[in-house]
Amino acid sequence: MKVKYPKLTDFQRKVFAELERVPVGKVITYKALAARINCGSARAVGQAMRRNPYAPEIPCHRVVASDGALRGYFGKTNEEGLKKKRELLLKEGVQLDGNQVASTSLLIR
DNA sequence: GCGCTTATCGCAC
DNA sequence: GTGCGATAAGCGC
Numbered sequence: 549m550k551v552k553y554p555k556l557t558d559f560q561r562k563v564f565a566e567l568e569r570v571p572v573g574k575v576i577t578y579k580a581l582a583a584r585i586n587c588g589s590a591r592a593v594g595q596a597m598r599r600n601p602y603a604p605e606i607p608c609h610r611v612v613a614s615d616g617a618l619r620g621y622f623g624k625t626n627e628e629g630l631k632k633k634r635e636l637l638l639k640e641g642v643q644l645d646g647n648q649v650a651s652t653s654l655l656i657r
Numbered sequence: 658g659c660g661c662t663t664a665t666c667g668c669a670c
Numbered sequence: 671g672t673g674c675g676a677t678a679a680g681c682g683c
Contacts, residue, residue, distance in 0.1 A: 588664075592666080625677095
Protein backbone atom coordinates (compact mmCIF):
# COMPACT_ATOMS: atom_id res chain seq x y z
CA MET A 549 0.00 0.00 0.00
CA LYS A 550 1.47 3.29 -1.00
CA VAL A 551 1.42 6.44 0.95
CA LYS A 552 -1.42 8.36 -0.50
CA TYR A 553 -0.67 11.54 1.33
CA PRO A 554 3.08 11.80 1.99
CA LYS A 555 2.84 15.47 2.77
CA LEU A 556 0.54 14.88 5.65
CA THR A 557 1.56 14.10 9.17
CA ASP A 558 0.80 10.82 10.85
CA PHE A 559 -2.06 12.45 12.65
CA GLN A 560 -3.75 13.66 9.50
CA ARG A 561 -3.12 10.34 7.84
CA LYS A 562 -5.05 8.60 10.57
CA VAL A 563 -7.86 11.09 10.35
CA PHE A 564 -8.21 10.56 6.63
CA ALA A 565 -7.94 6.82 7.03
CA GLU A 566 -10.89 6.83 9.37
CA LEU A 567 -12.66 9.21 7.10
CA GLU A 568 -12.35 6.79 4.20
CA ARG A 569 -13.73 4.18 6.53
CA VAL A 570 -17.00 6.12 6.65
CA PRO A 571 -19.41 4.71 4.06
CA VAL A 572 -21.30 6.91 1.70
CA GLY A 573 -24.58 8.02 3.17
CA LYS A 574 -23.18 8.32 6.67
CA VAL A 575 -21.05 10.76 8.61
CA ILE A 576 -18.76 10.74 11.62
CA THR A 577 -18.38 13.19 14.44
CA TYR A 578 -15.22 15.01 15.36
CA LYS A 579 -15.13 13.41 18.75
CA ALA A 580 -15.69 9.90 17.45
CA LEU A 581 -13.00 10.39 14.87
CA ALA A 582 -10.63 11.84 17.43
CA ALA A 583 -11.28 8.94 19.78
CA ARG A 584 -10.49 6.46 16.99
CA ILE A 585 -7.08 7.95 16.46
CA ASN A 586 -6.46 8.06 20.18
CA CYS A 587 -6.88 11.75 20.48
CA GLY A 588 -8.90 13.44 23.20
CA SER A 589 -9.34 16.67 21.37
CA ALA A 590 -11.81 17.01 18.55
CA ARG A 591 -10.34 20.39 17.85
CA ALA A 592 -7.21 18.78 16.54
CA VAL A 593 -9.28 16.89 13.97
CA GLY A 594 -10.85 20.05 12.71
CA GLN A 595 -7.43 21.58 12.58
CA ALA A 596 -6.16 18.83 10.35
CA MET A 597 -9.12 19.33 8.04
CA ARG A 598 -8.80 23.04 7.83
CA ARG A 599 -5.15 22.90 6.95
CA ASN A 600 -5.30 19.78 4.82
CA PRO A 601 -3.71 20.49 1.42
CA TYR A 602 -5.94 17.94 -0.28
CA ALA A 603 -9.17 19.58 0.81
CA PRO A 604 -11.22 18.79 -2.30
CA GLU A 605 -9.85 15.30 -2.33
CA ILE A 606 -10.66 14.60 1.29
CA PRO A 607 -14.34 13.97 2.14
CA CYS A 608 -14.12 16.35 5.06
CA HIS A 609 -17.77 17.10 4.53
CA ARG A 610 -18.49 13.77 6.21
CA VAL A 611 -17.16 15.12 9.48
CA VAL A 612 -19.69 16.88 11.67
CA ALA A 613 -19.97 18.05 15.25
CA SER A 614 -21.05 15.69 18.02
CA ASP A 615 -24.53 17.07 17.70
CA GLY A 616 -24.59 16.22 14.02
CA ALA A 617 -24.36 19.87 13.13
CA LEU A 618 -22.12 20.98 10.29
CA ARG A 619 -19.38 23.21 11.51
CA GLY A 620 -17.44 24.42 8.52
CA TYR A 621 -15.97 23.49 5.22
CA PHE A 622 -12.97 24.43 3.16
CA GLY A 623 -11.68 26.63 5.91
CA LYS A 624 -14.89 28.55 6.16
CA THR A 625 -17.36 28.48 8.98
CA ASN A 626 -19.76 30.66 7.09
CA GLU A 627 -22.67 29.60 4.98
CA GLU A 628 -20.52 29.87 1.91
CA GLY A 629 -18.59 26.69 2.57
CA LEU A 630 -21.34 25.23 4.70
CA LYS A 631 -23.78 25.41 1.84
CA LYS A 632 -21.48 23.35 -0.32
CA LYS A 633 -21.01 20.87 2.47
CA ARG A 634 -24.76 20.44 2.72
CA GLU A 635 -25.07 19.87 -0.98
CA LEU A 636 -22.36 17.24 -0.93
CA LEU A 637 -23.90 15.40 1.98
CA LEU A 638 -27.31 15.42 0.36
CA LYS A 639 -25.74 14.12 -2.81
CA GLU A 640 -24.12 11.30 -0.86
CA GLY A 641 -27.49 10.33 0.53
CA VAL A 642 -27.22 11.88 3.97
CA GLN A 643 -30.47 13.44 5.05
CA LEU A 644 -29.94 16.87 6.50
CA ASP A 645 -32.07 19.30 8.37
CA GLY A 646 -30.72 22.74 7.61
CA ASN A 647 -27.12 22.79 8.81
CA GLN A 648 -27.62 19.70 10.87
CA VAL A 649 -28.00 15.99 10.22
CA ALA A 650 -31.64 14.95 10.13
CA SER A 651 -30.94 12.00 12.40
CA THR A 652 -28.00 11.35 14.69
CA SER A 653 -28.40 7.69 13.79
CA LEU A 654 -26.51 8.51 10.64
CA LEU A 655 -23.47 9.28 12.75
CA ILE A 656 -20.86 6.59 13.08
CA ARG A 657 -19.82 5.97 16.63
C1' DG B 658 -25.82 31.30 27.48
C1' DC B 659 -20.87 32.07 28.20
C1' DG B 660 -16.16 30.64 29.08
C1' DC B 661 -12.41 27.59 29.64
C1' DT B 662 -9.75 23.54 28.33
C1' DT B 663 -7.06 20.64 25.05
C1' DA B 664 -4.35 18.87 20.92
C1' DT B 665 -2.45 19.71 16.44
C1' DC B 666 -1.12 22.56 12.63
C1' DG B 667 0.87 26.74 10.48
C1' DC B 668 3.95 30.35 10.41
C1' DA B 669 7.61 33.31 12.27
C1' DC B 670 11.95 34.06 14.36
C1' DG C 671 15.50 24.22 15.68
C1' DT C 672 12.30 26.41 18.83
C1' DG C 673 8.34 29.25 20.06
C1' DC C 674 3.90 31.59 19.52
C1' DG C 675 -0.74 31.98 17.83
C1' DA C 676 -4.99 30.38 15.85
C1' DT C 677 -8.47 26.97 15.19
C1' DA C 678 -14.25 23.30 11.13
C1' DA C 679 -14.95 21.23 19.18
C1' DG C 680 -16.32 19.67 23.52
C1' DC C 681 -17.60 19.99 28.22
C1' DG C 682 -18.63 22.54 32.40
C1' DC C 683 -20.63 26.01 35.05
